[in-house]
Amino acid sequence: MKQDSANRSAIAHKVGAIVASRGTGRDAVIPILQDIQQHYHYLPEEALEEVCRITAITPAQITGVATYYSSFRHEPAGKHTIRVCTGTACHVKGSGQVYEAFRREMKLEGTDNTDAVGIFTLEEVACLGCCTLAPVVKIDEVTYGHVKPENVGDILRDFLSRVKRSSDQPAKTGGNRGIIQGEIRIGLGSCCMASGSSEVKEELERTLAETSIHAEVRQVGCVGICNQVPILEIVKPGEPSAFYAHIRPEEVRQVVLNHFRPTTFHHRLKNRIDGILDEMLGNGAPPSFRRYLTEQRDTPLTRFLGPQLSIATECRGELKPCDIEAYRQSGGFEALEKALFHMTSYEVINEIRNSGLRGRGGAGFPTGIKWQLVKEQPSPLKYVICNGDEGDPGAFMDRMLLESYPFRIIEGMLIAGYATGASQGIFYIRAEYPLAVTRIREALQICEREGITGHNILSSSFSFNIRIFEGAGAFVCGEETALISSIEGRRGIPALRPPYPAVEGLYHKPTLINNTETLAVISRIIRYGADSFSSIGTTGSKGTKVFALAGKVKHGGLIEVPMGTTIHQIVMEIGGGIAGNRSFKAVQIGGPSGGCLPAVLSHLPIDYEALSEAGAMMGSGGMVVLDDTDCMVDLAWYFLSFTQDQSCGQCTFCRVGTRRMLDLLEKIRGGQGTNDDLVNLENLALAVRKGSFCGLGKTAPNPVLTTLRYFRHEYEAHLRGECPAGKCSLMITYAVTENCIGCTKCAQRCPSGAIAFKPYEIHHIDTEKCTRCDICRQVCPVQAVILK
């Protein structure tokens, strides 16, 4: 009892401190809950009661909010959190089996998600935005890419050993600098970091310190070639840059010494590079040995970069994200100055309107018109919100832009604020993107110090303040009105429009909400004029579009292409075609709101209208390439299970309708479907599209409707009890062929005891016991395990 009251007073003390920093208003509820969870790793009920006691937040409000957002936990968790990404790219590469493997490894039963000793808690997460490393697992801040079910034990052991090591201090860079001999660039996007670029950077700094080599280390944002990371680029005056892909920390010293020593070494190395270049890029599988690449004509690298055009991603791979000087040297803030000192707000709006820019968040509403509408509102207080709540599983453009070009987006927001007469800006950034939050926060501090934000910006009469709001895990908050609800401290539920946010938005004030990518191209349009933008693209879709290219292509990554580029060019040229000698089947564009287009439609251009007519959608730019091993019924089920899970639960058609659609799909996927089920599914899909209240529900049936449109035969096959792609685990069985050499690897690794241990004999899989985890097939050295 005594301990209980001591505990309570400790909680009261902690909550008091949090509230003191976050405020007592109803709209402080999400930041307060985030801080409480940060401290306790979950939300103790006593803490929530204390919040209600000392703030204007009510028990009903805090209950509603805390249970709405998926990042909040209500039960004590283990010391470390394992988050298995279930994004599209991860799904098609087997994240479901990885998740099951963790459950087995951790001996979880029933609905448990924390192991018996309380070390690890297992969670599924919508998308970590590292799609090119799929399947991805993140344990606390450490990311593991290309995870296989058979490796999960090693991963847990590796993580625990890292934790043990973490007390070691990393080496510091030191010594006098002297004459700079060259520059070493290292990518620090999430993908790079996930694949170990920070370790590479540490090793690099240690090497330079120990050898007194005077090379400048520049941390740059995402280079875009995400499936080759970590990448080290060595730039020396008068020499072509040398790229090192998939570099490992232990290789760093050798590479540095080779470049910054007598040239004989360098030549030797360069010859070697040229010889193995093609082999390296020609194979999309993760490398088992070092591979290097350099700039040459007509290599896969030039094919990757060739059709691309960088506007939002201007200076890709050259800028250190939070280096304001580098940003200035590349033309940064010129547009802001031009707008503030040489243009009226109407001229700015006209420029944007004439550029033909349309919102990059999905729907494609003309940006200039939206700005105009906000400008026309007489209110003295207006808001600009950067919508960085990128939630599509399989999309990571916003993350990459926020992480790599924070100043560009800030500049875009400032120009938007100037044009619309707003004075307050908010970055709404998804909870799963901590690095983006860190970068923007750092960039904002720098801007404030430099007089680029705040009062009288650049000594003009324009004042604008920017803050960050971290999302709490709800896909639907990408919808403008739901996003506003969330900032105001409510459940992120879409509201009826009209009134539109441009007229009555955040705190009932006129509010401009633009997608991150939209804001990222603003400065370029102002700097070079509307024509520079409108001359690119198609009749209805101007400029460029950033895509997260992932799935079964050889070279996935973050790409930016002119509107009008065909799907074929993206998949076959930029992506280098399909990996692993499989055939190109379809491309999923626009995530859960988008659709699945078959390979025969790959002549279609990237264009808002063309994609809509085909049943897909530009969406926010996720592009997942599928091969002949992907099942379209499974894919429709996957997307629908995502939207169904993300439904806010307000309107009948979305809340219940998507659930019933999923029930039908599950039945079909399980081989239990009937013709009536297929008819019901299609009718219900049309009803959900017609009857849902917001965009999430209205577009949720798209993946089902497009796969029905283009791949109906696959549904029909499932009705007959066949999955043509061999993906639907309820319909497939594993078998061992005569090629089996009796090595027993499969029997040793089988987690369910379905394979008897019989050295030098052909093994046999007991279908009754088999859980379709796929490990036997992966470990078999002679491909003797097959799917039936």
Next chain:
Amino acid sequence: MKLTIDHITVTVSEGTTLMEAASLAGIAIPALCHLEGLKHHPSCMVCAVKDTGRDRILPSCSYPAEEGMQILTHSPELREFRREALELLLSDHVGDCDAPCQRACPAHMDIPAMNRFIAEGRFDEALQKVRETIALPLILSYICPAPCEKACHRGTIDQAVSICLLKRSTAHKEGQLRPVAIPVDPPSGKKVAVVGSGPAGLSAAFYLLKAGYQCHLFDQHSLAGGMLRHHVLREKLPVKVLDEEIGVIREMGAVFHLGEMVDKTAFHERLCRDFDAVILATGAVEEQILRDFGLETDEHGIKVSLANFGTKTPGVFACGNMIRKRQMAVRSVAQGKAAAISAIHFMRTGKTAGSHHPFNSTFGRLTKEEFYEYLGESSEILRIEPSRGVLTGFSEAEAIREAARCMDCNCRKPLSCKLRRYAGEYGAHQKHYSAPVRNQIKRIVQHELVVYEPEKCIRCGICVEISAREGEPFGLAYSGRGFSVRITTPFHQPLSQSLQKAALACVDACPTGALALKTLPGKNDKNAL
């Protein structure tokens, strides 16, 4: 601003919702989640209307009228859309409208209400409740095979409530007729001939007399009772019992013409001419006789409309074994009442009525966990066997204890539930979209006034709004998101803490039976609204 609603031009001020605009045009739009004076998110989508100009469906309860809009509120598309919305809601609505016993009873007797009256020792009111649907409760309590008891949810886990014997305890007190007056309407001045004095004919007569119609019963036998007297074993149904209950009907003013065979001539020359309506309830007869009466037949007997028991001759109705052989007596009793109601409707309006079958939500069998949840405030004891034998039946004390076993499975808002009402109006089928596994039923009875059944909730959130508006310290809250969202109490508070002031307002506003008053029809209604 001006807009048209169903082609009617209306002028409204800015900010008027489409539903309000429609009501100015005299058009009512159905809605579940809408409550005047509350601002919340539209959710049920039953109030959908069509904006024909932009080809889109809008929630009329909150969408503001715009200049020049052309709105349709009723069309085949909207009817289909609303039905679909209702079917989706019903696929996630776990509860029975009527209790399974009541649904199983051919007479659709309100068994839970009878049980509640008995449990409170109010036998007179219990009998009145029984007689609303069953004219011969005493007789049936001896011979009814009691389909109600086979359907009883309690029977799934332990033993069904002894419904049939409880019914006897309402009609008989210590072996004597319970002296309860039967209220009779003022004389209508019209008279009806009922041919046959078996269960169907007696039942028809009972409800005709009760409604103020003179009633003449014709029977070829010298004693009334039809099959009850001639085909039921005496040891099963004592003669005394039969005579007692026929006596009730005689006392109500029935005129018996016993030993009078109604032949072709009598039917046409006397019955059809001298009476305002004729109800045929002779039991199974030869087809030739029916044809002589000029009536259509089918393989079962006389062909009638099952909606109103009318024959092809206006004003002539038929029921009982005459339309289908070897029916349960209770079914004949039910048909007798239905034929009487149709005849009354015919005499009042000159038309033959259609029938109205109310919608019924059902959930199937109760699981063991749910049984304990459902038991709620009911008695946990096992089924009571009458100490003086089945033929004698329960003592009043035994009846009271047995009736307390009833779990009140029926919805507490059978008439005011909007989901049920619109489901009936729009012809919704609950099983169109069915859940692979239905949700587990919960029933929270902790609050003094209110019963909360979360699985009946449609998540409209009206109660959340009301409890906030009334300044409840805890109130009700949404919990979770998407399909799994529920309305709960914050911080695991008991419902009594959450609803200290707003309970009655929430019950009143709840569009379904999720939040309902504990006091049931039949109990002391002092807390009723």
